[in-house]
Amino acid sequence: MFAVFGPGTRLMNSLKYPAKFGLIGFLIAVVVSVLVFELVTNSEKTIAFTEKELVGIDVLKLTRHVLEQAQKLRATPPMTTASSLAGTIRSIDDVENTLVDTLNLSQAWASSKKQLEGLIAPGQARSGQAFDEAIGSVVQLIVTTADNSYLTLDPQLDSYYLMDTVATQLPKLAETAARIDAVVRRAIDVGQSASDERRELIVLAATLRDAVDGIKRNLTIADGFNPALGSNSRGAGGSKPDSLPT
Numbered sequence: 001m002f003a004v005f006g007p008g009t010r011l012m013n014s015l016k017y018p019a020k021f022g023l024i025g026f027l028i029a030v031v032v033s034v035l036v037f038e039l040v041t042n043s044e045k046t047i048a049f050t051e052k053e054l055v056g057i058d059v060l061k062l063t064r065h066v067l068e069q070a071q072k073l074r075a076t077p078p079m080t081t082a083s084s085l086a087g088t089i090r091s092i093d094d095v096e097n098t099l100v101d102t103l104n105l106s107q108a109w110a111s112s113k114k115q116l117e118g119l120i121a122p123g124q125a126r127s128g129q130a131f132d133e134a135i136g137s138v139v140q141l142i143v144t145t146a147d148n149s150y151l152t153l154d155p156q157l158d159s160y161y162l163m164d165t166v167a168t169q170l171p172k173l174a175e176t177a178a179r180i181d182a183v184v185r186r187a188i189d190v191g192q193s194a195s196d197e198r199r200e201l202i203v204l205a206a207t208l209r210d211a212v213d214g215i216k217r218n219l220t221i222a223d224g225f226n227p228a229l230g231s232n233s234r235g236a237g238g239s240k241p242d243s244l245p246t
Contacts (some may be wrong), residue, residue, distance in 0.1 A: 056149020
């Protein structure tokens with residue numbers, strides 16, 4: 001032990017008190033400077049992380065509106081719905097620099113936009129497959145937005161599973177439910193011989209159950225990590241729902 005501290009001890013013994021205090025003060029200043037540098041660096045990283053999340057939230061609001069309006073257009077195709085969808089597309093175009101520079105969504109948005117514009121083009125025939133592909137690209141855009149904005153990379157376990165539910169699972173669940181509605185409408189129009197529609201409904205029903213199970217799993221994990229989430233989600237009667245509606 002003496003061999004380790006010996007050189008330092010000899011150095012301190014050879015210095016006078018003013019030099020000793022000066023050396024100790026210098027060493028303390030170096031340590032404090034390093035700690036402050038680390039604190040500032042970590043704070044800047046946290047701020048940049050949070051700013052990117054905020055941008056992602058703003059973009060997700062717009063893409064969610066696109067998803068809702070495209071689903072409404074598929075169910076009931078009046079021109080007012082098409083006009084609303086066109087307006088939301090323009091709103092996303094207005095923040096395209098943010099999409100490109102911050103979230104790297106240029107190609108994803110360009111692909112979705114092209115398919116969406118095909119749905120609202122005057123005189124354009126709109127098939128069910130065209131709607132499915134266009135809306136599917138919007139759902140994927142929502143997932144990519146959440147990933148690129150770090151919303152689904154939150155280091156807190158409860159926040160991660162909640163954000164995965166909101167930004168990834170719920171849009172997929174909503175689109176599956178909307179597709180079931182569209183298939184049922186089509187089956188009613190076709191009549192009893194709609195065997196293709198029945199097969200598609202069986203597949204979609206299984207997908208819907210998987211989505212609901214995934215959401216319940218996410219919420220269970222988040223609630224287990226942060227019990228306050230469960231108490232906040234209870235209704236006015238003070239009881240927590242046993243399951244999601246299926």
